[in-house]
Amino acid sequence: MLRHCKKRGEKERGGKRPKLDLEMVSALQTPLSSPFRVPFLNDSPSTSRTPRTVLPLCRRSVSVVSMPTVTDCAHENVIKKLLARPFRVPIPGYTGGCSNRLLGLRMSGVRLSLHDPYAENALVVFAPPELSAHEQLKIDDTKREVHVVVDPLLCAVLRPHQREGVKFMYDCVVGKRVEGHNGCIMADEMGLGKTLQCIALMWTLLRQSPQAAPAINRCIIVCPSSLVKNWDKEIAKWLHGRVNSLPIDSGKREDIIRNLKQFVSQTGQRVPTPVIIISYETFRLYTDILHEKEIGLVICDEGHRLKNSDNQTYQALSGLKCARRILISGTPIQNDLFEYYSLINFVNPGLLGPAQEFRKRFENIILKGRDADASMEQQQLGEQKLQELLGLVTRCIIRRTSALLTKYLPVKYELLCICGFTELQEKLYRTLIRHMDSEIRRQERSKGGVNNNTTLAFITNLKKLCNHPQLIYDKCHAKEAGGFADCLELFPAEFSTKKAFDPSQSGKMRVLDYLLAYTRRNSDDRFVLVSNYTQTMDAFEQLCQLRKYPFVRLDGSMSIKQRSKIVEKFNDPKSECFAFLLSSKAGGCGLNLIGANRLVMFDPDWNPANDGQAMARVWRDGQKKACFVYRLLSRGSIEEKIFQRQAHKKALSSCVVDEETDVARHFSLDQLKTLFEFNANTASDTHDKLKCKRCFLGRELKDPPEEADTNSDLTQWHHSERDFSKVPDQMLKAVRDCAPDITFVFHQKSHDGETNRSNSPPADNGKGRRDGAEEEDRESEG
Secondary structure (H helix, E strand, O other), X not given: OHHHHHHHHXXXXXXXXXXXXXXXHHXXXXXXXXXXXXXXXXOOOOOOOOOOOOOOOOEOOEXXXXXXXXXXXXXXXXXXXXXXXXXXXXXXXXXXXOOOOOOXXXXXXXXXXXXXXXXXXXXXXXXXXXXXXXXXXXXXXXXXXXXXXXXXXXXXXXXXXXXXHHHHHHHHHOOOOOOOOOEEEEOOOOOOOXXXXXXXXXXXXXXXXOOOOOOOXXXXXXXXXXXXXXXXXXXXXXXXXXXXXXXXXXXXXXXXXXXXXXXXXXXXOOOOOOEEEEEHHHHHHOHHHHOOXXXXXXXXXXXXXXXXXXXXXXXXXXXXXXXXXXXXXXXXXXXXXXXXXXHHHHHOOOOOOOHHHHHHHHHHHHHHHHOOXXXXXXXXXXXXXXXXXXXXXXXXXXXXXXXXXXXXXXXXXXXXXXXXXXXXXXXXXXXXXXXXXXXXXXXXXXXXXXXXXXXXXXXXXXXXXXXXXXXXXXXXXXXXXXXXXHHXXXXXXXXXXXXXXXXXXXXXXXXXXXXXXXXXXXOOOOEEEEEOOHHHHHHHHHHHHHHOOOEXXXXXXXXXXXXHHHHHHHHOOOOOOOEEEEEHHHHOOOOOOOOOOEEEEOOOOOOHHHHHHHHOOOOOOXXXXXXXXXXXXXXXXXXXXXXXXXXXXXXXXXXXXXXXXXXXXXXXXXXXXXXXXXXXXXXXXXXXXXXXXXXXOOEEOOOOOOOOOOOOOHHHOEEEOOOOOOOOOHHHHHXXXXXXXXXXXXXXXXXXXXXXXXXXXXXXXXXXXXXXXOOOOOOOOO
8 A cells, every 4th residue: 555655656746755744744643643532422412523534654854664554454453443332231221330329248347238228118127226426436337237128129029018027027036026036927817928928038037137247048948848849939939039949849869868968068158059948748857967057047838737746747847956937827726725835836935835834824724714605704714814825925926817908809708508408318317317326325335435436437428418418329338338228228219329410419519500500601700619528529520511511620639730730721811611620638728719709618627727728719819800709518417517616716716816805605615516416497507506686587687797807707797598688699699599408698798899909919820829738638537
């Protein structure tokens, strides 16, 4: 290029070299020697830039040696520099790597909270005491306490009651609420977000403390095996990968041992895998490894599994070197007060004293005072001891009822339907009772006494008969039929389990048949049908096939993966499934079945918590339709007696856990023992024992209190015997008009008003927080 310019210049000037002023050369060299600037970075939009052309001019007396020969490669480099632009972070609104507050950065000698305690919506679980200016001068900056603030990521999704729960649990585990004890029970009812609250607490402790360092470095979450994967998914869902959790449930023994040893051997404030999720069964098998080192926090989900302090799982968990213990249970009292003692003693050992002292000091006196036949003195003493017990336990247990869900969910109607027997059922029932009565008397005369196993098996068969005579037909044909042999001749000659299913042989099944048919014809609502027995599930299936209803079935024979697929299929709005057949033992816990808005609880369980879990499958986050929950009981039978026992247990729970002081004493212990009495001359044995003052001659003369809801005592529900005008369900009214099987209905609603859609969180669409607790679908033995 220089050669070309030289020849051209000589040609134009007759071979003579041109003269060039040195100042002109200097001026032309300036742009190339000036520092690199990004084009137009600081120029105003109106500024125009004129490119300059640099000519390789020279003078004989001055040789421009500083100018390198511009090769093609150098030319490209110059152009690239001219066109280069500074790197910009591709994030809208990005202002730099450091903010003015510098939160979370460790500076020399200064402690700072990890998150801003004064930010909008901040949840501060610990605030250092305020110091005067003089006190602040005295304190060492390296020892100054800082605020502990829940991660804003979680604050954005926590509801008000959940924020309160996180603060309560934090105060418990740091020993603020009960001196010398660091445990608590999270006893919120179903659907209130217990899992999310515990994740928020765990994450806060793993990252923060008043000393500006993590409060714990390891956490163990113990839960039913079917919930291990779910906990792992929930942690990932809410924390977005900020913590490594390791689910341990199945796999080779060598792999489990290696993972557990690696977990306990981690040292330091920030360890690579701070959380393991393990099933109760696996924990019990590898107790020795987990007992080696101290653990910062243990969370026990479905903690009512620890209600028996003598079982191996309870002993294994109690031996853990961990002071901070959280127990999650929506039903801390399921049967008696001593179960409650076991749970309290696990989270806070020694708080209620030794077991024998607790029985003598609290349990015996409180139970005597709760009996319907208790004297005034016994009632007063029982109430006094109850208040003393509450004063001890309310400091370490937090309980909110599902009434809080009324802000986010549509109305729920619960209907307790008393159904009469068919003629065949009543004959069979009376025959079995006579046989059982004579058998008990015979055993009492013998040296061995009454055989409890025989009694429980007999009760199970009575319950099956209440569902449908077909469920005991095979028993009557057995070689060792016993008293059932007398029942065989009562069956019609054409009766056979091999023939087409006949729902008309059972009062409850006939009501269900009508209810499904009316709903199928008049609405797009869908059903969940729940039972404790696989035989009853088979009857549901036969009924659906007979009426050509599309259905799916979930029982104990299915794997967790299969259950998830079935739930997802049913909850799909485009699904054609009309009924979901559910075993309460296999899927009573945690399933989200919002694809249906009507649920039928076909038979009662001895444990009210089991029924409560099963009935909560449809009234959950994401439900948009009004819900109807039906409980079917056979009139005057053992089913009403079982329900009365449930009411007695729930009343005890309401007094101790929910701190309700006005729960009426309806059933005496002697009344509850009369399981084998059959009362066919009543509309409802349960209503008779309530001694209701609002009803007269089968009519409700006075409405229940306006503030009453589904959590209220049964005396504060609507009672319908002859007048069904107040029954809120049009489908049930239609059934009553054409079938006399329904003799009585108790009904109540969850709340008034429409769904608050603006406050409703996104639906899980059935993929679910849980896939169901691991329970075998076994026959209930009472």
